[in-house]
Amino acid sequence: MVWNDQGLGADEVNVTSASTTIKRYSRLEKLEANLAGVRASIREAARVRNLTSTHEDPDYVPKGPIYRNANAFHRSYLEMERLFKIYVYEEGDPPIFHNGPCKSIYSTEGRFIHEMEMDNNIYRTRDPDEALVYFLPFSVVMLVQYLYAADSHNTDSIGRAVIDYVNVISDKHPFWNRSLGADHFMLSCHDWGPRTSSYVPHLYHKSIRVLCNANTSEGFNPSKDASFPEIHLRTGEIKGLLGGLSPSRRSILAFFAGRLHGHIRYLLLNEWKEKDQDVQVYDQLPHGVSYESMLKKSRFCLCPSGYEVANPRVVEAIYAECIPVLISDSYVPPFSDVLDWKSFSVQIQVKDIPNIKTILMGISQSQYLRMHRRVKQVQRHFVVNGPSKRFDVFNMIVHSIWLRRLNIHIENQVA
Incomplete structure (x- = not known):
């Protein structure tokens, strides 16, 4: 018998290791059994078609009608608060890991990482065996900032960093290999989120x-991927951003201001810039x-x-x-599983850009007032709080x- 440094025989080490493995996988089976019960309870709640x-x-x-099914969403949310546990891998050092911008167009990324890693976060667990998902806390924004050579159009250095990171995780912990990454999640508000993930096929x-870049034409899969609000x-704060004039005082039918940035913006500016006082479109205010x-002071805001x-x-x-008007052919809006975007927004296909005024003028005053009330109601699900509050944007992302x-089942795969 060969002895190790602790004075245990190799046979004894194997027994200990096997015992740990059996314990771990029996806990996994218990977690999966709990999730089966949750799925059944949500299905039962979905049978209630009341609006409340x-x-x-x-x-x-x-x-109200902002929800696809208010009862099913509420049941799911309560079950999440009761059962959902997330393990945050501690490998990696800031700024590329465990960090992200909180005062920029990418602020939701940094805010989420910060909130997720707070000790008083009800979802975070320090015990990986009780977790239902595992968070890979790298920041694509920071990877780009520190590893990308400007104007090189080459992202291989970013890809190599992610490959190395996942290799460290899979070598050190059993969870990635157990599910081939299916119960792991990454989060990115950078345009290159999809490209960065492509360097690791299972990721x-x-x-x-x-992903903020929830683009179905770039491989975004709504059944397993989640749309992240930008x-x-x-x-760094939302002070002064909430609220607006009452509907009767909103004098502009539709408004947009933004740079020429892609072909959809080109079509919009070409069609409407300086053409109509009802549809005010600017590349520069x-x-x-x-x-x-x-x-x-606008009734509809073009997006x-x-x-x-x-x-x-x-x-x-x-x-x-302001009623959002989504102009895209491949965007999956955030929280579409539970929110009925058609009840509080207008969705216009790119080919209908010339018809924007006709479409918006065709919405009756009574329908506009209903949509305005619904926008005010749905606002709570997009508000950034510090610390987070129930039903706010952080909790909706977690949901x-x-x-x-809930869409997947992790099987025991003991080698």
Whole structure:
């Protein structure tokens, strides 16, 4: 018998290792059994077609047509709070890992990483064996900032960093190999999120990718990937961004201001710039005109995709209580599993850009008022709080991840 440094025989080590493995996988089976019960309870709740949830809640009871099914969403949310545990891998050093910008167009990425790693986060667990999903806390924004050679158009250095990181995770822990990454998630608000994930095939094809660039033409898969709202917090706070004029005082039918950024913006500016006082489209606002004030006094806010599908105007419109008009052919809006976007937004195909005024003028005053009320209601699901509050944007992102975890079943695979 060969002895190790602790004085245990090799046979004894194997027994100990096998015992640990059996314990781990029996815990996994228990977790999966719990999830089977959750799926059944959500299906049962979905049979209730009332517009108002039947579940009691001291903070908020989902109701109204902004939800696909208010009762099913509420049941799922309560089950998430009861059961969902997320393990955050601790490997890697800031700034590329465990870090992200909180005062930029990518602020939601940094905010999520920060909130996820707080010790008082109800979802975080330090015990990986009780986790239902595993967070890979690398920041694509930071990878680009520190590893990308400007104007090189070569992202291989970024890809190699992600490959090396996943290799470290898979060598050190059993969880990635157990599911081939299916119960792991990455999160990115950078346009290159999909490209970065493609360097690790299992990350791209099996893992949960939470992406602002929720572009179905670039491989975004709504059944396993989650759309991540892009929120531009210039100061890091939302103070002054919420609210707007009452519907009767909104004098502009539709508004957009933004750079020429992709073919959809080109079509929009070419069709509407300086053409109509009802549809005010600018590539640059006149001197002294406030962007936020224009949002707050417009009835509809145009949200055309740029080079990539996501843009912060969707949430800016919701904050300003302006009906968002989504102009894209391949964008999956955030929280589409539970929110019925048609009830509080207008979705226009790119080919219909010349018909924007006709489409918006065709919405009756009574329908517009209903949509305005719904935008004010849905606002709570997009608000950034510090620390987070129930049903806010952080918790809604977590809920999107929770739903994707419910879509899979992890089998025991003891080698």
